[in-house]
Amino acid sequence: MAINLRVTQQSIATRVMTGLQGNLGRIGDLQQQLSSGKILSRPSDSPTGTVSAMQLRGEMRATQQHARNAEDGLGWLNTIDSTLTSVSTQVNRVRDLTLQANSAGASSAPEAREALAVEVENIREALIALANTRYLDRPVFGGTTAGGAAYDANGAYVGDAGRVYRTVGDGTKVRVDANGPEAFGTGPQQLFNVLTSIATNMRENAGSLGGDLDNLDGVISSIRTQLADVGARANRVTNMRQTAEDRLLTLKTQLSDVEDIDLPETIMQLKLQEVAYQAALAATAKVVQPSLMDFLR
Template identity: 55%
Template sequence: MTIPSRVTETSMHTKALGDLQRSMARGQRIQSQISGGKLLTRPSDSPTGTVTSLQLRGEVRATQQYGRNADDGLGWLGTIQDKLGDASTSIIRVRDLTLQALNTSNNDQSRQALAVEIDNIRDTLLDAANTKYMNRPVFGGTTPGSEAYAKDPNTGEITYLGNDNQTTRTVGPNAKVRIETTGQEAFGKQGDPTELFTVLDNISKSIRNNDAAGLNQNLQNLDSAHDLLKSALSDVGARYNRVEQMKQSADDHLLSVTSQLSDIEDVDLPKAIMELQIQQTSYQAALAATAKVIQPSLIDFLR
């Protein structure tokens, strides 16, 4: 035998009010999502979504850092690439001047003019070797100083002040790229007869002394110095291309991760607006139904 349950006025009122409150809460939640534009405002909204969101946000930050590192590396390598390219052009000019000096028809005045031009080119290359990026000499390795090369004002001798330590940037997961080139890799080792500044100084002296044998030897040394510089330029170009590719890869990955994060966190506005309209209609219907179920009593009329 089933015992019928007794429905009292109080239970009806409580149940009706509870349903109305829940309906209002659902409407308020949708309204908050539309206003903020986010599905997730607290971890309780979606524990699984929150975990995924945190992981994706960490990946976004890491990818953005890779992009910034790549930009910095491109700045370094681009500066070095430009300076070495200009230096190569200057060396070609020096070679032409050296060949002119080997012409026996040159008089003392002509040889003096040729030597002065080579000296000026040497000073220009010295300025290029001391080029800075972000206030650091790009050919100085990891030197804390402000210059990679120093010139003795008395003797004119040029000394390398940098070191052979490498500077790298992480431009991707487990991907480090060297972003500098030491002066000795580009212009030759200090004390070596094929070191560029030494060769230029010797050429200038040989021209002034009308030393044809010395010029022929230094012309070969100049070609060796140029080969070394071109090798360094080729290496820098290859590294520049790699960093540029890693930068593009980081940008593409960032776009993909950002899209995934948006799918988890961001509100689909058309869908949310439709749900809000349905919820409002449902709430109005609930109000109408409650008004019919909970009829005014005689006490209400006697107040």
């Protein structure tokens, strides 16, 4: 037996208003997306998309930090490279002076030997200043020392044996400092001690300059080794920085795919919803058109 349901104007109006409100809600959502440019404005819009966006943003922050670390590391390494290059130039000048004094021997005039010794001493003071070169107020040859210098005025090392590292990738750390003793030697073969000995022997014992030359060549070799090592580390950090920047671009693209709207498609959807809303309004006007006044006429 069929059951006949009674349909009233009130029930029709209720269903129509519910449909219109739903249509308006969809138009409002599309307008919100167009105004913000984002598909996701709250987690309920897409729980899975929200999780993906959060993961991508977390990876972006880590990658940005790696890029900043690499930039800071390059600042250290470039400072060391330019300093060691200057040191190498001045040490080579000392070697030329030492060869000149050794060739002349004790037969040269005392005034000439004194002039050579004074120049070597001036170069020594300049080299101590270079050995105390700082980056962001930290001595690049002083290890992890909290002091402001790696060497004192007499050329004695006052830093420590600590090493400075920067994390430039997931599980990738690169050393960005250069320890003073590794670059300038230790004991009698330390650069500043060798220069003191050279200046003294120029004045008093030119025959001992041959041994000083051997020690000086050892220091020059250490400086060249350090320069090669610093250059290799700088290349590695540069590559890691480029890798981080490339990865950041990829992550931004992926995040845009998750969060950002497709502008042409969203505009088209909005226009379709507006047309549908206008059609619904027109249909509603015809459905609920009769009123009590129509029957009283």
